[in-house]
Amino acid sequence: MASEQTWNREGLPAWSYRSDRIMALEKERVFLNHWHVVGHINDLKEKGDWLSFDLLGERALVIRGGDGSIRAFHNTCRHRGSRLVEGDQGHCRGALMCPFHAWVYTLEGDLKTPSQPDKFPALDSKEWGLKRLELEIWRGFLFLRFEPGPQGSIAEMMGRHEDELSVYPLESLQPTDGLYTSPITPVNWKAMVDVDNECYHCPTAHPGLTDLYGRCYEEGPWIDGTHRIRGPFNENPSRRELNQRYRELVEQHPEPFRSIPQAWLYIGLFPVSVLVFYPESAGFYRSIPLNAQTSVMTGATYKYDGESESMTLARETSTAIDAEVMLEDKHICELHYQATSSKYWDHGLLGDSEKALREHHDTLRELIPELNSSKSPGDSWH
Ligand code: FES
Ligand SMILES: [Fe+2]
Incomplete structure (x- = not known):
């Protein structure tokens, strides 16, 4: 029929x-501007554990900070844009160091110091810190988006x-x-x-x-x-x-x-x-x-x-x-x-x-x- x-x-x-x-x-x-699942909190058990997510030329980095919180950033150095971490996931001890000219960022994303700081004007650690991305943790799964968009929270969608x-x-x-x-x-x-x-x-x-x-x-x-x-x-x-x-x-x-x-x-x-x-x-x-x-x-x-x-x-x-x-x-x-x-x-x-x-x-x-x-x-x- x-x-x-x-x-x-x-x-x-x-x-x-x-x-x-x-x-x-x-x-x-x-x-x-929509959410993407990128991992789970237990991928990042230790301080300094990170995972990355690439999408259409954009690069994200999710890392557990020294304070235990998980944050997401653009995986892009503020100096000249080098990718900060390479690969799907890894661990960095104490700080994130750019592989290009060795600018150093804290695990919370603040700029610690440029290398050879005498060659730069004074740089504010927050202003020149890594650019933050929106991150939501839903029942242990990590979701991020690069820009705000039409979706509500993951918790609302999964309700x-x-x-x-x-x-x-x-x-x-x-x-x-x-x-x-x-x-x-x-x-x-x-x-x-x-x-x-x-x-x-x-x-x-x-x-x-x-x-x-x-x-x-x-x-x-x-x-x-x-x-x-x-x-x-x-x-x-x-x-x-x-x-x-x-x-x-x-x-x-x-x-x-x-x-x-x-x-x-x-x-x-x-x-x-x-x-x-x-x-x-x-x-x-x-x-x-x-x-x-x-x-x-x-x-x-x-x-x-x-x-x-x-x-x-x-x-x-x-x-x-x-x-x-x-x-x-x-x-x-x-x-x-x-x-x-x-x-x-x-x-x-x-x-x-x-x-x-x-x-x-x-x-x-x-x-x-x-x-x-x-x-x-x-x-x-x-
Ligand atoms: S691009 Fe990162 S230190 Fe130069
Ligand atoms: Fe199928």
Whole structure:
């Protein structure tokens, strides 16, 4: 029987997935002024521990100060703009020293001293300190944005999920392998997020996941900047050996972890962050644009504090299942993205179970009305 729902089922125009001009607008209106998850407080246990976050040419540094507080700054020296810390995360003892001319900053971001201070006028330590960024800690996860924007706080956005998430011990999560980065994927970031916004593709593209969840995954709408997908484990036994082993291990969860539901739960936060909650781990991932036609998926997995041996094995097993899913998603991303270079492809037609994808597009359309044009407004590629 055909769907009787009436809604605008049109996907974003193909040209918008390849446009440098739209990417520039997205940087200003979608990326710099919206929240992004960047890590967890327990990535920064010691004073001087830091992590970094790069986004479309902007560089952030999150560091635990000598006073124990966590702050976010531009990862840019005030002297001549050198990147202060290199890599995903690390530790600096006592102070941050610029690798270019050795200006020194305190762990709280104040300028301690330029090197050869007699060559400079007197510099105020606050005025010439690192430029601060907005940081919010929500249940241990760290979020930052480069500029104020239309979103409220993370706590407000996550409010509607609070009850469901109360059973997960998030504040005490412990890091595992640090940040992972997918291979560079030759697609626009929206193609990645589109795939992530629906599970209509799961039965065909993810046979392993379908064997784990069954077909009864739950998908909600985007509401006030968040989106939820949940896959409760298949009521029937799984056929795949990896899934069987994983489910047997999850069955062995000791208290207090037995109360965590046997399901994979994903909460998306506009624009590109996803928080992940599993019976044996939690974490996040993000679809990060490198430019209009290239993106990467980056993320991290954390273990529950006090995990048992069987939980360690369960975590290793779910990581293996996930690695397969990530490759499958990368593949279908590339397959459908290739259509956007064809002059005969204009846009997709969405089914009822892809409605969240349209809702994500609608938010983008509100922020960037140019996306409502069926023709490219004059990019040279077209
Ligand atoms: S750029 Fe940092 S000290 Fe010169
Ligand atoms: Fe997928």
